[in-house]
Amino acid sequence: MKQSTLITVLKTLTLCLVLSLGSLAYAQEGQPTAETAPATAVQPATAQVQQSQAQAQAQPAAVQQIDPLAAVNPPVDNHPWWFWPITLLGFCFILGIIAVMAGVGGGVLFVPLVSGFFPFHLDFVRGAGLMVALAGALAAGPGLLRRNFANLRLALPVALIASACAIVGAMLGLALPTSIVQTCLGVVIISIACLLIFSKNSVRPIVTRQDAIGVALGMNGAFLEPSTGEVVEWKTHRTLASLLMFIAIGIMAGMFGLGAGWANVPVLNLMMGVPLKVSVGTSKFLLSITDTSAAWVYLNQGCVIPLMAIPSIVGLMAGSIVGVRLLAIAKPKFIRYLVISVLLFSGVKALMKGLGW
Amino acid sequence: MTSKDLKNEIKASPAQLHYANTLFYGAVIGFVIMLVTYCLYVFGVIEPQIPLEQLPLLWTQSAEHYRAVGHIPQGWGWLGLVNKGDICNFIGIVFLASLTVICFLQLAWNLFRHRQKLLGCIAVTEIVVLCLAASGILVSAGH
Numbered sequence A: 001m002k003q004s005t006l007i008t009v010l011k012t013l014t015l016c017l018v019l020s021l022g023s024l025a026y027a028q029e030g031q032p033t034a035e036t037a038p039a040t041a042v043q044p045a046t047a048q049v050q051q052s053q054a055q056a057q058a059q060p061a062a063v064q065q066i067d068p069l070a071a072v073n074p075p076v077d078n079h080p081w082w083f084w085p086i087t088l089l090g091f092c093f094i095l096g097i098i099a100v101m102a103g104v105g106g107g108v109l110f111v112p113l114v115s116g117f118f119p120f121h122l123d124f125v126r127g128a129g130l131m132v133a134l135a136g137a138l139a140a141g142p143g144l145l146r147r148n149f150a151n152l153r154l155a156l157p158v159a160l161i162a163s164a165c166a167i168v169g170a171m172l173g174l175a176l177p178t179s180i181v182q183t184c185l186g187v188v189i190i191s192i193a194c195l196l197i198f199s200k201n202s203v204r205p206i207v208t209r210q211d212a213i214g215v216a217l218g219m220n221g222a223f224l225e226p227s228t229g230e231v232v233e234w235k236t237h238r239t240l241a242s243l244l245m246f247i248a249i250g251i252m253a254g255m256f257g258l259g260a261g262w263a264n265v266p267v268l269n270l271m272m273g274v275p276l277k278v279s280v281g282t283s284k285f286l287l288s289i290t291d292t293s294a295a296w297v298y299l300n301q302g303c304v305i306p307l308m309a310i311p312s313i314v315g316l317m318a319g320s321i322v323g324v325r326l327l328a329i330a331k332p333k334f335i336r337y338l339v340i341s342v343l344l345f346s347g348v349k350a351l352m353k354g355l356g357w
Numbered sequence B: 001m002t003s004k005d006l007k008n009e010i011k012a013s014p015a016q017l018h019y020a021n022t023l024f025y026g027a028v029i030g031f032v033i034m035l036v037t038y039c040l041y042v043f044g045v046i047e048p049q050i051p052l053e054q055l056p057l058l059w060t061q062s063a064e065h066y067r068a069v070g071h072i073p074q075g076w077g078w079l080g081l082v083n084k085g086d087i088c089n090f091i092g093i094v095f096l097a098s099l100t101v102i103c104f105l106q107l108a109w110n111l112f113r114h115r116q117k118l119l120g121c122i123a124v125t126e127i128v129v130l131c132l133a134a135s136g137i138l139v140s141a142g143h
Helices: A003-029 A044-057 A061-066 A083-102 A106-117 A122-146 A152-175 A178-198 A212-216 A239-256 A261-271 A276-300 A306-326 A332-355 B003-010 B014-042 B052-058 B063-070 B075-081 B089-113 B117-135
Strands: A220-225 A230-235
Touching: A083 A106, A083 A306, A083 A332, A106 A122, A106 A178, A106 A261, A106 A306, A106 A332, A122 A152, A122 A178, A122 A276, A122 A306, A122 B014, A122 B063, A122 B089, A152 A220, A152 A239, A152 A261, A152 A276, A152 B014, A152 B117, A178 A239, A178 A261, A178 A332, A212 A239, A220 A276, A220 B003, A230 B003, A239 A261, A239 A276, A261 A276, A276 B089, A276 B117, A306 B014, A306 B089, B014 B089, B052 B063, B089 B117
Parallel strands: none
Antiparallel strands: A220 A230
16 A cells, blocks of 8 residues: 555544544533523424423433433533534444454444444444444445355355344344343443454364255355465354354344344354355355344334434445555554454443443 | 366356345445435435434434434334435435345245245245334334
8 A cells, every 4th residue: 555545544544533532522521411402493393302301301210210321311412413423424434444454343343332432322323233234234245245255055044043033132122121231232242352352263164074954955165265276165064053043143133233243253153164254254244134134123113313324334334445455554463452452341331331330 | 076066166156146236236226325315414405304403312312202202203104204304314224224125035036946945935934024024013112
């Protein structure tokens, strides 16, 4: 990469960082007072917004006991409406770069960080998180399928289980009190960080004998390794146990809006014995199916606010494109440890927020 | 596996290639629609259902509250408000979310045509699951 390009990228990153720091400052400052809130009546919906705001502030403490994160004394924001979408765009741009360099999906970083440092309710963060993961998977899917790095025969049965369970997860996540979902999210994020520390993926796992289910479903194939020109054949084992694992993966993907690449890859690679390249490719493609089913549940329940979801999608996708270019000069090991630290930090923050500490 | 089989195996199957092409063109169309409607919304070309300056008061609270206060309908009710700036953004978003169903319809057809009945049945079941999720029948009780 040319030096001038690198300088431009660094300048953009600095600008995004400054914008993102604004959101971090907000998270630490606490909420501004109600007097500073904008109060112009525009149409009936506006009047109701203000009325509900006043009602929410006058709510008794009894509601607080049911759900400490719900609409009691809701935080009032005195920033102009465009502040958060622009901040989110910059934040997601950085997130996209880091995610690519660390080899994780955007959703797993998006949900804990945005729910921890931005003023949005967890419902909208999860809805946007699923849209972000879905958009990334839709963009990457065609290339992966054409190069045979994502295998349809492998993906179909897995996707059916995961997508059906993602619907259950999404419904559970929207039915449970926010404090419980936030606490569980904290535990899951800390577990993902531990998984990233301890799991050692295998580039080409050895599968001596394919099991009956794997044979029946035709879960085998071959791909051309571009770096060596070698044809790599693969087949699966422990298929039933692995398919059962996708029940849990689907539920978690739907419940927390995380995407599920962090769990798909270890199960496909370490349990089923699929080569790492096919595991990563099929996992990314799988997200386009699993996240679709969960995203529909969130969409139907009004959990997707376009004003915040679309800048998140655009920012993360633009960041991913720059991330791929920077990958050549970056130190992936350092980035990986950075992501693990960020995940641990945001996991602890989500846990504390959920427990009301 | 013979070398001819292996050669065929390293290439993506025709069904897989069809799926990839539909996904690619669909995703491009979806992203373009999404960006255009978003620009029309934020630059005030189309009046929104919820005024932009009021959104920071709503996104801090639950989706249930947001729907109730902003008169945002559940399920496919948004189609009735598609002339509003914020709601018309759902055209692109819903198109992207529908893309997998479109791809699976094509895939199921291809699989049955090539007598891959088991995979064909899995693809049809997946379509049923996705349509069920999209239908809006599965409504959660709320927090």
